[in-house]
Amino acid sequence: MLYPKTELCDGLSFRTCRVFIILLTQCLTVRVAEQSELICSHQPIVALAGDDVILPCYLDPPISASSETVVWTRPGLDPKYIHVHQDGRQMPQIQNPSYYLRTRLFVDELQNGNVSMKIFKVKISDAGKYFCILEPMLKEASIQLTVGVVSTPIIEVLSNNSGRVVLQCESKGWYPEPEVVWLDGEGNLLSAGPTETVRGPDDLYTVSSRVTVEKRHSNNFTCRVQQKDINQTRETHIYVPVQSSPDWIVIIGTPVCIVVLLIIIVLFINTLIKCSKRRQRMKRRDDWM
Ligand SMILES: *[C@@H]1O[C@H](CO)[C@@H](O)[C@H](O)[C@H]1NC(C)=O
Numbered sequence: 001m002l003y004p005k006t007e008l009c010d011g012l013s014f015r016t017c018r019v020f021i022i023l024l025t026q027c028l029t030v031r032v033a034e035q036s037e038l039i040c041s042h043q044p045i046v047a048l049a050g051d052d053v054i055l056p057c058y059l060d061p062p063i064s065a066s067s068e069t070v071v072w073t074r075p076g077l078d079p080k081y082i083h084v085h086q087d088g089r090q091m092p093q094i095q096n097p098s099y100y101l102r103t104r105l106f107v108d109e110l111q112n113g114n115v116s117m118k119i120f121k122v123k124i125s126d127a128g129k130y131f132c133i134l135e136p137m138l139k140e141a142s143i144q145l146t147v148g149v150v151s152t153p154i155i156e157v158l159s160n161n162s163g164r165v166v167l168q169c170e171s172k173g174w175y176p177e178p179e180v181v182w183l184d185g186e187g188n189l190l191s192a193g194p195t196e197t198v199r200g201p202d203d204l205y206t207v208s209s210r211v212t213v214e215k216r217h218s219n220n221f222t223c224r225v226q227q228k229d230i231n232q233t234r235e236t237h238i239y240v241p242v243q244s245s246p247d248w249i250v251i252i253g254t255p256v257c258i259v260v261l262l263i264i265i266v267l268f269i270n271t272l273i274k275c276s277k278r279r280q281r282m283k284r285r286d287d288w289m
């Protein structure tokens with residue numbers, strides 16, 4: 001470090017001057033550190049289970065955090081440390097085992113005041129509020145992590161008769177709890193029965209919902225499962241063909257047709273027989289005469 005030769009130091013011993021200037025620099029650093037704020041994203045950070053995620057936190061205006069103790073923790077966690085960076089390295093011996101080998105700070109970025117933490121392969125249990133603490137600077141900020149799990153719904157035809165179709169939609173394995181809606185081909189909401197929700201031992205939700213639709217016009221129905229906190233939607237379509245009247249003619253009409261045809265044939269044969277008998281009678285009469 002270069003100490004400027006100023007008039008300030010004239011008349012003082014070099015040593016006194018050095019101490020004075022060190023104090024001054026430290027004082028200035030502390031002032032800058034005081035002005036600098038630790039800022040973490042105010043928006044919740046959203047990730048799907050299995051993703052890697054960065055919890056962004058930084059000092060603004062940027063000052064170096066290289067020589068700081070950077071602590072990441074969560075309320076209610078025991079052991080309480082998620083990641084501790086001290087004297088230029090991580091302290092894995094005091095890390096909570098559930099985060100073992102799953103966290104990192106960007107060591108090269110610390111000098112820019114970037115104390116963001118990356119978590120690899122997030123789990124549902126990682127969701128919650130995190131605190132970033134710069135201990136010597138007495139700075140602390142919090143950030144929310146939301147973790148989601150999604151799955152594609154499956155539509156089943158439960159019954160299909162007398163012009164009505166009962167459809168069931170089921171989607172297994174959501175987190176947090178999603179909502180289910182049914183839409184017709186024009187995107188209008190259909191009124192469906194209540195959504196049944198079951199929470200599994202893995203904390204995941206299975207939802208199902210039934211809707212009864214008319215077969216009057218052919219339609220393309222959609223089951224949409226959505227979760228607003230994680231901004232996720234999954235949907236499946238089913239095409240219900242129109243209940244066409246030719247079907248009814250075929251179903252009811254065919255036996256009627258056959259019966260009518262039989263009657264006509266019988267009548268026709270009957271007429272033929274009568275005719276031939278009459279002709280025979282007339283022939284006999286003619287023969288007599
Ligand atoms: C901090 O570093 C990470 C990793 O390089 C980067 O993604 C992030 O944008 C940085 N944040 C700021 C505020 O520079």
Ligand SMILES: *[C@@H]1O[C@H](CO)[C@@H](O)[C@H](O)[C@H]1NC(C)=O
Nearest residue numbers: 185219220221222237238239
């Ligand atoms: C149903 O509608 C969706 C979009 O709403 C479309 O992607 C799909 O192809 C349609 N299916 C049929 C059979 O019309």
Ligand SMILES: *[C@@H]1O[C@H](CO)[C@@H](O)[C@H](O)[C@H]1NC(C)=O
Nearest residue numbers: 043046228229230231232233
């Ligand atoms: C939600 O997701 C959609 C598309 O996936 C995206 O366009 C939109 O910006 C997202 N909204 C929020 C609040 O993240």
